Amino acid sequence: MLVFSLVLEDPAKMGLQERSETFLEVWGNTLLRPPVAAFVRAQADRLAHLVPEPDRLAEQLPWLRLGTLKFRERDALEAVFRFWAGGEKGPESFPIRCLWDMRLRHYLGSRYDARRGVSDWDLHMKLHDRGARVIHIREFRRWRDTGVAFELRDSSAYHVPNRTLASGRLMSHHGERVAVRGYWGDIATGPFVAFGIEADDESLLRTSNGQPIKTAGEITQHNVTELFRAMAAWGCGKAAQQDPVEVLGQADGTQEPAPSRESFTVHFLPLGSAQTLHHKSCYKGRFHLLYMACGMVHLLSPELGACVAPGGRLIVELARYLVDLQHEQLQGFTTRVAELAQAAGFAPQPGARPSETFARFYRSQDSATNCINPAVESKPSAPEVLAPKPEVLDQPPEVLDSSPEAMNLPSEDLMQSLQG
Known part of the structure; x- marks a missing residue:
């Protein structure tokens, strides 16, 4: 919601460069500049x-729908x-x-004092070998040490905590x-691989003496700026609310209908809805594109597949x-994804280029025809939402030390997918 509010911000209030830089800081930095923090506070208050x-x-956000959320959510x-x-x-x-x-100390353990060497190893022997060669050692070290991935201004300007990265957990304290x-996000890979290792402009990927001439941060800023520029040209913002019969004047005095701009709506679904959508017949064959992050692959099931229309695509x-x-685990994960997709009624997308980053499938007509309608009349039970009292959240930092196991990223579901 915050990102869409930023994308749809009035260009007269915030220019293209400022919007793209604000997005990068909110999305990829643990610390913000005061102007960016002020923008986050204003939008969050609204x-x-x-x-x-x-x-x-x-009335104010016609593109947003929260009607399916429970009151507690x-x-x-x-x-x-x-x-x-x-x-x-x-x-x-x-x-x-x-x-x-604290997260870094627990993640590295006895290697914490040699964390620079660990960063160099992970970057050169893993990320670079897997295709992310444009990530520079300085920007990767800075992110590993401080959580600041995109330093677009002087380093002293970043000192306000980025509260959008906060999340809640249940932990053990004195029994x-x-x-x-706390913060339980990524501390290993970094945000550079999302927008910073590929570009339509081949000049950004050129090398000199075997080294990339642009860093992942620079490529990310270029790609995000172009993405925001394309969305602005597409007609987001106020254009989505314009009357399609509005007319434009021409030089000869005649008028023609203005080109209609396609509007959009974002529907927020309840927590855990991936496991309950099939209970409602209105979602059967409803969706044409299903995207799943690698940490959510365990939710791919025949019931969820039944919610995708025949011919619809699945991107994992x-x-x-x-x-x-390790390499063997990556291969095992890819194999497991193919098995889950096939069990859910998907087949490999014909003509798709081989990729080590995404697996592409489509919903076959046969599986859509033969699947049993899983819709039932009873409504699914409301998912539990963690909404603790403010005084409970204000525990001293030492509470976080009481259960080091909980400081790890939640990788159980991913490992379950790897093991089948």
């Missing part, structure tokens, strides 16, 4: 007031926005520097389960850039 009021939400969403807006003052409410260092707020992110997986 969303916090709109979420509980459906009428105002539909809306309350939790409002609480998240209020935290982003600075409802709990002071950096101590989200000490990201401390949280990042009791308590809810704590492979684990190519997970530095903790």
Whole structure:
């Protein structure tokens, strides 16, 4: 919601470069510049007031639909926005520097004192060997040490914690389960592989003396800027609300209908809906594209496949850039993805180029015809949403040390997929 609000921001208020830089900082940095932090607070405060009021939400954000969310989920969403807006003052409410260092210490263990050497090894022997050669050692080290991936200004300008990276977990403290707020995102690969290792402009990928002339950060900034430029030209923002019968004047005084711009709507579904969508007949054969991240592959099932229309496509992110997986595990993961896709009624997409990054499938007509309608009349039970009391979230940092096992990334589902 925050990203869409940024993309659809009025160009008169925020230019193209400022929008792209704001996106990169919010998306890829643990620390923000004060102007970017102010933008996040303003947008979060606006969303916090709109979420509980459906009428105002539909009026001001016509592209957003929250009708399928439970009331408790809306309350939790409002609480998240209020935290982003600075409802709990002071950096101590989200000490990201401390949280990042704690995660890094637990991840590296006895290798922490040699973390620079570990960063060099992971970059050169893993990411570079897997195709991400444009990632420069300096930017990768900086991100591994501080969590700041895109340093678009002087380093001293980044000092405000990025609250959008916060999340909650239940952890053990003195024998009791308590809810704590912390950072449990990526600390191994980095955000560079998303937009920073490929480009339509081949000049960005040129090398000199065997070394790339552009860094992954520079390529990322170029790609994101071009993406925002394309979306602006496509007619996002106010153009989506314009009357399609609006006319344009021509030089000879005649008028012609303005080119209609296709509008869009984003529907937020309840938590855990991937496992319950098949219970409602309205979702059977509803979707034409299903995208799954590598950490969500375990949710790919025949029931979820039945929600994809015949001929619809399935794109699965492979684990190519997970530095903790060995070559044999990567191959096993790819094989497991193909097995799950076939069991869900998908077949390899004909004509698709071989890729180590994505696996592409399509929903075959035979599987769509032979599948049994899983829709039932009973409604699925409401998923549980973690919405702890504010005083519970304000536990001292030492609470996070009480259960080191919980500091790891949730990789159980991924390993389950690897093991079949």
